[in-house]
Amino acid sequence: MARSATTMRADILDSAVRLFAAHGFRGTSLQDIATDAGCSKASLLYHFTNKDAILTELLAPVGPEFAALEARLAGLDGEEAARAAVAGLVDLSLRFRLQVKILLQDVDALINRPELPDVDGLTERLTDALSGRSAAPQARVWAWMAMLGIILTSAGELALPEETLRAELTRGALRTLGLQTD
Amino acid sequence: MARSATTMRADILDSAVRLFAAHGFRGTSLQDIATDAGCSKASLLYHFTNKDAILTELLAPVGPEFAALEARLAGLDGEEAARAAVAGLVDLSLRFRLQVKILLQDVDALINRPELPDVDGLTERLTDALSGRSAAPQARVWAWMAMLGIILTSAGELALPEETLRAELTRGALRTLGLQTD
DNA sequence: TCAAATGCTGGCCGATCGGTCAGCTAGGGT
């Protein structure tokens, strides 16, 4: 045996998450992943049933985390909901930079997959919380701006320490929503 | 001849811009466009030399407009530069919703094409203006949040009147940057 | 009137995609 199984799987997932984030799911072929991971394409499909299974596995940790955030937000309203949504979204966006980038990049190709996070419903409930449960057009626009600003800026390649990024993303989002930044 | 040439070309471009925005450049095949436009795939390649030429033509109006915005911003500094950048970016994002969405969606596949807008340099110069020519980490983070918030929110499917969207995008972005909203 | 040009198409091509399969190699249990 060439490598221990756990190492090979981990190497594949590591290559896949980087390449998917850089070139998109559809823009990355199995051969690309195999070359990057240093094995054959057939070896990928020995460890994973198919390409979707690789994606599903590396997105697996994300779904529960967002579900937990939603559960925390469900009981909140008004400014309290908005502030909690900002804090939670900043945290998850930074912890899952690459994964979130993958999800948004190929959102239309990844939508309607039962085992993957429900991106549409998720964004809807998040913007609802960010707007402080308001249906006013301004609040909805600002909620979208804050959400996309947080997620995509953290997915970008700003070369800043994580704590600086966290603090300024939070401050920027709160101001977008018209809330005081302490 | 089945249709006047100008109509056929216009129909193809109309189908292409909608499909590219909905499913991405790589996610849309020539057959998809042909079916949507109501002609054969071979007919596409009679009117356009190849798939890239379709993309190039429908993005053609965008480049000069952004270049003009950059020229206007070049002479400005500080808060003046930031406010002008917000106004200009909101305007262009709303006027070229679909085109901008296409550019961002497949940014890595479209980069390094000489005749297409230089997305990397463009975003760099825009964030420089949005930050008021500041190199401070906070200003750079907020500039990215404002830029991505404007562009992607206007590319989204918020069902709001254009003037409402313009006003609230401007207000939200200025607040993100820490500027007074009149 | 008739040949040239224009608009358009079906059919085909090589490349690349995701995925399958028979078979090779190296340890580990008995």
Place this chain on the structure above:
DNA sequence: ACCCTAGCTGACCGATCGGCCAGCATTTGA
């Protein structure tokens, strides 16, 4: 000594991709 299994691979498959080409139909103009 033996076989069994896990890990891995090259070769191959059908589907789909972008693109090409010979040829058909209609219009044009001399």
